[in-house]
Amino acid sequence: MTTTTSSPTIILIAGHWLGAWAWDEVLEHLKTDRSRALAMTLPGLDGDDPDRAAKTLDDQAAAILDVFAGLGVSEDQPATIVAHSGANAPVSLVLDRHPELVHRVVWVDSGPVASGSVFAPDIADELEELPLPSLDVLAQQASLEGLSIEVLERFRSRAVPEPGPVLRQPVELTNDARRAVRTTLVCCSIPSAQVLELARTGHALFAEVANLEHLDVVDLPTGHWPMWSRPRDLANAIQSAASRTN
Structure with a gap:
């Protein structure tokens, strides 16, 4: 039987190029x-x-833990982390270092990374930052379904280039307890059935999903940025996941 808690602490972290405003x-x-x-x-x-x-x-993971401390997150009062897209790397580090502080992680069109993963291993060492690509290029990399022209223009105007060190740094994970943290996948641009099949067959992007001990999946069909295309539905999915105690 599923029980709930009325006022979970939820920390929302967007992916590359995005801040809290997203x-x-x-x-x-x-x-x-x-x-x-x-x-x-x-x-x-x-x-x-x-x-x-x-x-x-490492700076990003430390900042997340600083937010935990500021909110009084503890083993007795753990938080739910919501990680979209490229936020999966620093959040995976947090799960590895302090799994006891996380009640549940909600991956939004994303998922946990494996140890040794590097987001962009081929980018040049001298590249200081990676700006948001043109929308034509972006559309080849991720689904823009559900985004209006106005939303895309806001994305373009407010996007901040991604730091080169974040893109080049390997994610080093050592604590298998991270895999026991309750997990919800909110699947948007790729249906959950396909994600789970890719995990089962060891696809590099999803292989770590197969190692999770407590996994729920939610299908929210839309593009890669559901916080803009389906914000109410995404909020409902997050609220439902955060309120679960099993």
Whole structure:
């Protein structure tokens, strides 16, 4: 039997090029549900930080843990982390280092990474940062389904280049306890049945999913940025996942 808790702490972390602002519409719906929800901007994605291009995955993981500390997250009062897209690398580090602080992780069109993973192993060492590509190129890399011209223009105007060190740093994981953290996959641009099949066959992007001990899947058909294309439905999925205690 599934039981729930009324006011879970939820921390929302968007993927590459995005800050806390990406979750504005989702937060509106979560607050209606009286959730204790907060969106954060990872180090390196604050456009006002003059040193942002030097930030690393370790800096990002440390910042998430700082947010935990500020919210009073503890083993007795763990948080739910919502990680979209490329936020999977720093969140995987947090799960590895402090799994006891996480009640549940919700991967939004994303999933856990395996130890040794590097997001962009082929980029040049001298590349300081990676700007958001043109929308034509972006559409070849991820689905833009459900995004209006206005939303795409906002994306373009507010995107912050991704720091080179974040893209080049290997994710080093050593603690198998991370795999015991309760997990929900919100599958958007790839249906859950396909994700699970890819995991079963050892596909590099999804192989770690096969090692998870407590896994739920939710299908939310849309593009890769459901916080803009289906914010209410995504908020409902997050709220439902965060409220579960098993």
